[in-house]
Amino acid sequence: MKVLTLNAGSSSLKYQLIDLADGTVLIRGLCERVGGPDAVHKFDRGLGELKRAEPMRDHHDALQLVLAVLTEAERGPIRDLADIDAIGHRIVSGGEFFSESTLIDDDVLDKIAVCSELAPLHNPPALHVIRACRELMPGIPEVAVFDTAFFQTLPPRAYVYPLPYEYYTDYQIRKYGAHGTSHRYVARHAAKMIGADVYDLRLITCHLGNGASIAAVDHGVAVDTTMGLTPLDGLMMGTRCGTIDPAVVTHIQTRLGYTPEQMNEIMNKRSGLLGVSGVSSDLRAVEEAALAGNERAVLALELYAYFIKRYIGQYFAVLGGADAIVFTAGVGENSEYMREKCLAGLEPLGIVLDARRNRLRTGERIISEDRSRVKIMVIPTNEELMIARDVEKIVDELRLAEVLAAGADDEVEQTLV
Numbered sequence: 326m327k328v329l330t331l332n333a334g335s336s337s338l339k340y341q342l343i344d345l346a347d348g349t350v351l352i353r354g355l356c357e358r359v360g361g362p363d364a365v366h367k368f369d370r371g372l373g374e375l376k377r378a379e380p381m382r383d384h385h386d387a388l389q390l391v392l393a394v395l396t397e398a399e400r401g402p403i404r405d406l407a408d409i410d411a412i413g414h415r416i417v418s419g420g421e422f423f424s425e426s427t428l429i430d431d432d433v434l435d436k437i438a439v440c441s442e443l444a445p446l447h448n449p450p451a452l453h454v455i456r457a458c459r460e461l462m463p464g465i466p467e468v469a470v471f472d473t474a475f476f477q478t479l480p481p482r483a484y485v486y487p488l489p490y491e492y493y494t495d496y497q498i499r500k501y502g503a504h505g506t507s508h509r510y511v512a513r514h515a516a517k518m519i520g521a522d523v524y525d526l527r528l529i530t531c532h533l534g535n536g537a538s539i540a541a542v543d544h545g546v547a548v549d550t551t552m553g554l555t556p557l558d559g560l561m562m563g564t565r566c567g568t569i570d571p572a573v574v575t576h577i578q579t580r581l582g583y584t585p586e587q588m589n590e591i592m593n594k595r596s597g598l599l600g601v602s603g604v605s606s607d608l609r610a611v612e613e614a615a616l617a618g619n620e621r622a623v624l625a626l627e628l629y630a631y632f633i634k635r636y637i638g639q640y641f642a643v644l645g646g647a648d649a650i651v652f653t654a655g656v657g658e659n660s661e662y663m664r665e666k667c668l669a670g671l672e673p674l675g676i677v678l679d680a681r682r683n684r685l686r687t688g689e690r691i692i693s694e695d696r697s698r699v700k701i702m703v704i705p706t707n708e709e710l711m712i713a714r715d716v717e718k719i720v721d722e723l724r725l726a727e728v729l730a731a732g733a734d735d736e737v738e739q740t741l742v
Contacts, residue, residue: 326411327343327344329411330342337355338387355367355368356381366378370402409465411720414429416470417444418473418503419473420436421497424478426468426712437452444555468720470715472502473503475506475547483548483549499554501552502552506708506712507708511706523542524544531652532653537561549643561601563608564593567632569592574592602625609660630666650676651702664678665678
């Protein structure tokens with residue numbers, strides 16, 4: 326089965342075409358700055374990245390460019406769009422509607438739209454792309470894979486906010502989490518690396534990138550996570566502030582006369598590593614500035630690591646210990662400095678990092694000392710493969726149901742004859 330995975334952002338469209346017969350990625354690409362004058366399409370068919378500056382007024386135009394590259398004469402990985410068996414869409418928020426991936430129909434589209442206020446930068450463009458797929462590739466099954474679905478197992482004590490209860494019952498204000506597809510993938514892969522069943526393990530999974538979250542996974546089930554009603558909560562991130570005293574918001578609004586929209590802009594796009602360091606939202610640039618003696622950059626790194634350490638400690642308590650701590654995503658996979666910094670001093674908990682192993686850059690690996698009671702692991706995330714597998718499962722079930730229904734119709738027809 327060949328599955329096209331699509332991940333729409335506010336001004337981007339990321340994609341892969343995966344052959345699930347052997348897991349081969351036939352092409353991967355990214356349309357960036359969609360809607361802007363400097364839009365660019367980057368893609369790799371396995372022979373190195375190509376880059377094309379191409380106009381894209383919207384996500385519909387971006388998808389048309391993607392499909393053109395997929396079917397490009399002689400060089401495209403497929404000859405015809407009919408070679409695509411199914412499409413998987415990453416959807417950031419499914420609210421309380423969805424606890425698992427699902428085949429997309431009109432009702433699912435309506436519910437994704439209702440959840441747009443919970444993920445305003447991602448759900449609306451995802452809807453745009455789904456509708457464009459229906460127009461440009463009619464008849465090909467489409468599946469929605471929700472970031473929030475993995476966290477529908479959270480107990481009420483973890484997802485209900487201590488506000489008047491009617492805000493939850495009437496307006497569904499609660500913790501939803503995000504990055505669930507990534508947390509689900511690395512939790513399962515960690516179990517394979519350890520040689521155990523994920524349902525026998527207590528795991529703390531750390532998805533650390535420009536957006537970042539940590540999850541507590543108890544015997545295969547998510548029981549807590551750092552992101553909340555929206556992806557703003559929890560860890561300090563590239564441009565997001567993470568958890569702060571809620572009174573800070575009203576204090577700044579009263580003192581400086583800011584509107585809710587301005588405060589949203591400040592907390593989501595001007596805070597985090599960028600806001601504290603004044604240098605960049607990219608951890609690599611902040612590390613370079615810190616090494617050069619920039620005191621604000623040093624403080625930004627200290628804060629970033631402290632947030633991570635604090636939540637690791639919380640989830641260690643929630644789980645009653647841990648069998649492994651997993652690092653993934655851009656920072657988690659590549660920053661030996663940040664891994665060392667956020668785990669420093671946790672040796673009394675049985676968390677002992679091996680400095681030599683931590684410096685290695687060899688893909689998935691265990692970086693704890695042999696004597697460490699808690700394994701420390703680095704696992705490159707693969708959300709696209711997780712999406713493709715969900716799509717395969719749902720489409721196979723759909724086809725089986727169609728075959729069974731056809732068989733039942735044949736039996737009825739024979740009986741009537």
